[in-house]
Amino acid sequence: MNETEAVKYLDSLIGQTLRVHTTDTRIFVGVFKCTDAERNIILATTFEYRFPAPSTVREAAAAANEKEPDTRTNPPNLKLDMTSRFIGLVVVPGQHITKIELEEKPAPAHLRGIA
Numbered sequence: 001m002n003e004t005e006a007v008k009y010l011d012s013l014i015g016q017t018l019r020v021h022t023t024d025t026r027i028f029v030g031v032f033k034c035t036d037a038e039r040n041i042i043l044a045t046t047f048e049y050r051f052p053a054p055s056t057v058r059e060a061a062a063a064a065n066e067k068e069p070d071t072r073t074n075p076p077n078l079k080l081d082m083t084s085r086f087i088g089l090v091v092v093p094g095q096h097i098t099k100i101e102l103e104e105k106p107a108p109a110h111l112r113g114i115a
Contacts, residue, residue, distance in 0.1 A: 010035060017103035018043065022096045026050055027082075029103065030090065039094025046090045052080040 001009070013032050020028045020041060030046030052060075060078050 019101040020092050021099040023098055028092055041092045044089050046087050047084050048087050049082045049084045
C-alpha cells in the first residue's frame with residue numbers, strides 16, 4: 001500500500017470504533033480521532049478493559065476446587081469477567097500497541113461528530 005492509499009485508509013477509520021490492544025494486555029475500545037507519525041492513537045469515549053488479576057484467578061480456582069474436589073485432576077473451566085472503566089479521551093502510545101481491530105458495530109452518529 002503506498003502512502004496515499006494509507007492516508008485514505010486512515011481517513012476512512014476516523015469516527016469508527018477501534019479495539020486497541022497494548023503490551024500490558026489492556027484493551028482500549030473507543031472512537032478513533034487521529035494518529036501521528038509516532039503511531040500514537042487518540043480515542044474518544046473510551047473504555048479500558050483489563051484481564052482479572054492472578055490473585056483473582058487463584059481464588060476462583062480454589063473455590064472451584066472446594067466445590068468439586070475432583071477438579072484437581074481435571075481443572076475446571078473458569079469464567080471470570082474482565083474489569084472495565086470509562087476513561088473518555090485517551091492517547092495510546094504507538095510503541096505499546098500490539099494489535100488494532102475495527103469494531104463491526106459503528107459508533108452512534110453523535111459520537112462520530114455527525115450531526
